[in-house]
Amino acid sequence: MAHFPSMDDKCAVLHLSRLQLDDLILDHLTDSKRQQIQQLHLTFNRLLLLPPSVCFLSNLEYLDISNNALTVMPEDIMRLTNLKTFVAKNNLLDESSFPKEFERMQVETLNLSGNRFGEIPVQFLKMTTLQSLSLGGNRLKTIPAEIEKLTSLELLYLGGNLISFIPPEVANLTSLRYLVLCDNRIQSIPPQLNKLHSLLSLSLHNNLLTFLPREILSLVHLQELSLRGNPLVVRFIKDMTYDPPSLTELAGRTIKSQNLPFSSCDLPSNLNHYLNLASKCPNPKCAVFLSLQLKPTERRGVRGGEQRPCRQAPESAAGIGQTDQLPVTAFPLNT
Known part of the structure; x- marks a missing residue:
């Protein structure tokens, strides 16, 4: 348990990482002091739960609680109505860790890589304000067709999972600029991906691809295409x-x-x-x-x-x- 450090009147960003915190006490702070806090970094501590005091920072826009041992998010997280960026990498979270009401959050960037998600929570698939969704290094086996509802999504990071199939509905993410599906078990690419006209980068390395559809050539804005570590490339190199x-x-x-x-x-x-x-x-x-x-x-x-x-x-x-x-x-x- 630790008390909140002193802060000056203009403080908006608080770095409280690597302090071995298992809780955070804010009782001695006035409401005006709490309202000044816009960014909070609590990485590399010993948190098992999100400290209740964090949920009363009404103007918080950025929260990073990566590298702790969190297993669940409290319902009080819904109080953070101004939260735009939520980062909780390398914890113990899964698809049952978030309250159902989390879908109403106006979060734009959600990074939960390195956790224990076996599937993408339904709540996330209803967060139409999401511009960046990162769930790399989890245990995902599928990409639900409902992913197409995230119409504002510009970055989708699902590398390092157990995914074997890309649903054609991914092609309906017309704002998507970066699609990362490396280090999975994907065997084929749906030709419908040629509709991703905004796509700049497509990472497919270390999968099981044996061919690419001709339609992929119509991605005229594509600047990066990573294919190393696929049977397609391995065979090509052996033949050369x-x-x-x-x-x-x-x-x-x-x-x-x-x-x-x-x-x-x-x-x-x-x-x-x-x-x-x-x-x-x-x-x-x-x-x-x-x-x-x-x-x-x-x-x-x-x-x-x-x-x-x-x-x-x-x-x-x-x-x-x-x-x-x-x-x-x-x-x-x-x-």
Whole structure:
């Protein structure tokens, strides 16, 4: 048990982390002092319950009670009508820990990663003000179809669970910008996700994906797509071979990149021959040319139904010759 420290008249943020607190007493504070508190940090303490005094901080907007041993949220938490950000990572909370009325809270950011949730509580699925929902590192097996009701959601973090299926209703989260589903057991991606036109980042690494639907290519604003650790990528890497550049190729690149003057009499015949191959790559498996005239990247299907990006191809052999650039050996396309 600990008493509240002294505070000045302008104090709005209170950091009470790592103090081994098992309770918090505010009896000596006036109402005006309590109303000044807008942010409260109680992380890394010994709290088994949310201290009752916290629920009487009427102007509290930010509450972080991560890394304690909380198992339940009291009904008095409903008194925090101004609460916008609620963080309770790494506790012992589950789907039965929150009062039914919690759905009426106007919380915008809810982070409950590292707890014991076996399913997403029904209350959370009715919180239409939510912009960020993080439930990573729990025991979730499913994503309920009712997730589509969270129409304001911009970030959905469900990494590190036991999820095997993505319901197509996720595609109705039209405001979603960040979708994190890494470290699960997901085997396929619903093509309906192409409706997530605001999506900037899609994290799917360490799942069981064997292919991607062609529709995923229509996510024109997507900036990050993480797929490592899936059978799709593992097989792709195993199938690839890499032909390292020869000494002749390296010498030719150096001459061209440094614009070194030369004549045919100055160089060995094999290097002269290589320098005259600017319109044709000496590596028959190579699909990449260093050129200023490139077509937009195309995509095509290959065996197993998976979609792979084709390398950029030259506009024409003449185009390569005009730019006078040497071909670049790269990963071959083993189709």
